[in-house]
Amino acid sequence: MAEESTVTVADLVAWVHRFSEVIAEHADELTQLDSAIGDADHGTNMRRGCRAAVEALAAAEPEDVTGFGRAIAMKVISTVGGASGPLYGSFFLALGTAGGNTSSLDAGGTVAALKAAVEAVRTRGKAEPGDKTMLDALLPAIAAMEATLDEGGTLSEALAAGTSAAEEGMVATIPMLARKGRASYLGERSIGHQDPGATSSWLLIRSASETLAA
Amino acid sequence: MKKLINAAEDVVAEALQGMERAHPELKINHELKVIVRGDAPVSGKVGIISGGGSGHEPMHGGFVGKGMLDAACPGEVFTSPTPDQMLEATKAVDGGAGVLHIVKNYTGDVLNFEMAAELAAADGIDVEAVVIDDDVAVQDSSFTAGRRGVGATVLAEKICGAAAEAGKSLAEVKELCERVNANGRSMGMALTSCTVPAAGKPTFELGDDEMEIGIGIHGEPGRERRPVASAAEVAKLLVEPILADLPYAEGEKALVFVNSMGGTPLIELYIIYNEVAKILAEHGVEIARNLIGPYITSLEMQGCSVTLLKLDDEMTGLWDAAVETPGLRWGA
Numbered sequence: 001m002a003e004e005s006t007v008t009v010a011d012l013v014a015w016v017h018r019f020s021e022v023i024a025e026h027a028d029e030l031t032q033l034d035s036a037i038g039d040a041d042h043g044t045n046m047r048r049g050c051r052a053a054v055e056a057l058a059a060a061e062p063e064d065v066t067g068f069g070r071a072i073a074m075k076v077i078s079t080v081g082g083a084s085g086p087l088y089g090s091f092f093l094a095l096g097t098a099g100g101n102t103s104s105l106d107a108g109g110t111v112a113a114l115k116a117a118v119e120a121v122r123t124r125g126k127a128e129p130g131d132k133t134m135l136d137a138l139l140p141a142i143a144a145m146e147a148t149l150d151e152g153g154t155l156s157e158a159l160a161a162g163t164s165a166a167e168e169g170m171v172a173t174i175p176m177l178a179r180k181g182r183a184s185y186l187g188e189r190s191i192g193h194q195d196p197g198a199t200s201s202w203l204l205i206r207s208a209s210e211t212l213a214a
Numbered sequence: 215m216k217k218l219i220n221a222a223e224d225v226v227a228e229a230l231q232g233m234e235r236a237h238p239e240l241k242i243n244h245e246l247k248v249i250v251r252g253d254a255p256v257s258g259k260v261g262i263i264s265g266g267g268s269g270h271e272p273m274h275g276g277f278v279g280k281g282m283l284d285a286a287c288p289g290e291v292f293t294s295p296t297p298d299q300m301l302e303a304t305k306a307v308d309g310g311a312g313v314l315h316i317v318k319n320y321t322g323d324v325l326n327f328e329m330a331a332e333l334a335a336a337d338g339i340d341v342e343a344v345v346i347d348d349d350v351a352v353q354d355s356s357f358t359a360g361r362r363g364v365g366a367t368v369l370a371e372k373i374c375g376a377a378a379e380a381g382k383s384l385a386e387v388k389e390l391c392e393r394v395n396a397n398g399r400s401m402g403m404a405l406t407s408c409t410v411p412a413a414g415k416p417t418f419e420l421g422d423d424e425m426e427i428g429i430g431i432h433g434e435p436g437r438e439r440r441p442v443a444s445a446a447e448v449a450k451l452l453v454e455p456i457l458a459d460l461p462y463a464e465g466e467k468a469l470v471f472v473n474s475m476g477g478t479p480l481i482e483l484y485i486i487y488n489e490v491a492k493i494l495a496e497h498g499v500e501i502a503r504n505l506i507g508p509y510i511t512s513l514e515m516q517g518c519s520v521t522l523l524k525l526d527d528e529m530t531g532l533w534d535a536a537v538e539t540p541g542l543r544w545g546a
Contacts, residue, residue: 039432081293083322181321184358
């Protein structure tokens with residue numbers, strides 16, 4: 001495995017820092033999307049939760065992937081609120097558990113941990129692809145990452161492919177009829193709006209691409 | 215945005231500080247944001263907690279006290295509280311007879327309460343949960359998040375609180391809560407939108423000559439948007455779908471709850487109540503009890519909701535039982 005494909009705990013921490021930055025930059029946009037089909041708080045809640053997660057990581061100084069996942073998960077669950085708190089919290093908790101008590105992950109291990117994280121979101125939210133949720137960005141991203149690695153690609157290429165797939169998945173939520181969360185109350189009127197959860201999930205994958213294989 | 219606040223991010227914390235000054239009989243944990251009845255835990259009594267986003271006051275914090283809730287967890291405005299708050303509330307009210315979580319059916323509330331129940335169970339506390347889903351505006355199907363929890367929540371908290379006070383077991387209080395939910399139906403409407411302090415602008419746009427029928431308590435759009443109509447017509451648009459969903463036989467009794475969304479004054483609620491009463495009379499429904507006022511609000515939104523609860527003798531007796539909370543108080 002090439003040197004560039006090793007992801008350290010410091011890289012994971014840098015990922016969360018970057019995610020917090022882009023969430024802050026896009027907070028108004030996320031809230032705007034949420035006001036169309038939800039309750040106008042996604043940007044505010046994610047910004048608050050990401051800031052707290054960055055602080056929690058600084059305080060916890062995790063040495064392994066499990067410690068990283070646990071430190072961030074508990075903070076996200078207790079500060080984000082809404083549905084996003086348990087969903088993003090479950091993401092990081094599962095990522096840490098799958099990553100294990102190790103200080104670095106190779107390309108395959110990184111994608112496997114991300115996959116376990118996405119499966120945890122699916123289990124917690126009981127959503128399926130096409131329900132107009134976070135999963136519509138996350139599941140295609142994982143599939144693209146796995147395909148890239150299978151074809152002999154590097155982690156950097158896999159994360160880039162995952163980012164493109166997440167973005168496509170996010171845009172694909174626009175014509176979808178929401179079947180989960182508050183947007184589902186709109187029925188047909190949820191059609192034509194991009195899902196805010198899929199949007200923040202795309203930012204999560206994009207941040208990973210910018211930090212984990214840089 | 216015009217609001218009587220100091221800073222948008224301090225709205226919930228400062229409201230809790232004010233509540234503590236106004237109601238010294240309540241214990242308030244400012245760090246975790248939990249409102250607890252002063253004498254909790256009451257030994258041998260089932261504890262009842264609820265929680266949800268702020269912005270619906272007096273629900274839920276205003277319903278903490280003897281004969282109703284033992285604790286409430288307020289989240290940020292229109293945002294579910296978190297499992298650590300709910301766990302703290304559960305521990306604070308566990309008098310050894312178990313704790314009931316009354317949860318409104320919103321994805322965030324349900325997910326967070328599920329996690330809290332798992333944590334409480336790990337701590338050896340007997341927890342049961344009932345999810346309230348009484349809003350007929352939403353089509354109930356396995357392909358959606360299901361019906362929202364609205365007005366019936368207030369009635370369930372009052373009735374179950376009285377049952378717990380009377381010494382009923384956790385299983386009995388849970389069954390009663392499910393019965394209130396099964397017999398309660400609500401429908402709301404809005405004349406105006408509302409503004410979440412942190413967002414700074416209205417959650418949705420509604421024209422001066424428009425109203426939204428089937429609105430949710432977080433400003434979620436409802437069934438349809440139509441031109442503003444008379445109170446008589448609005449009452450019909452709210453009550454008919456309720457009766458279609460849960461028909462009443464001739465002579466069956468109802469508790470009628472006409473609720474303000476926050477910005478609609480009592481004088482208009484009485485006009486709506488008058489119209490609701492006429493419609494129910496035509497259907498042969500006897501109004502046995504009523505509740506009129508702002509109890510489950512949506513910030514400053516103008517509009518109202520109507521909840522009908524089909525009453526049996528047990529529920530009626532428990533409704534009449536003494537209650538001593540900031541939001542509801544009688545018989546004490």
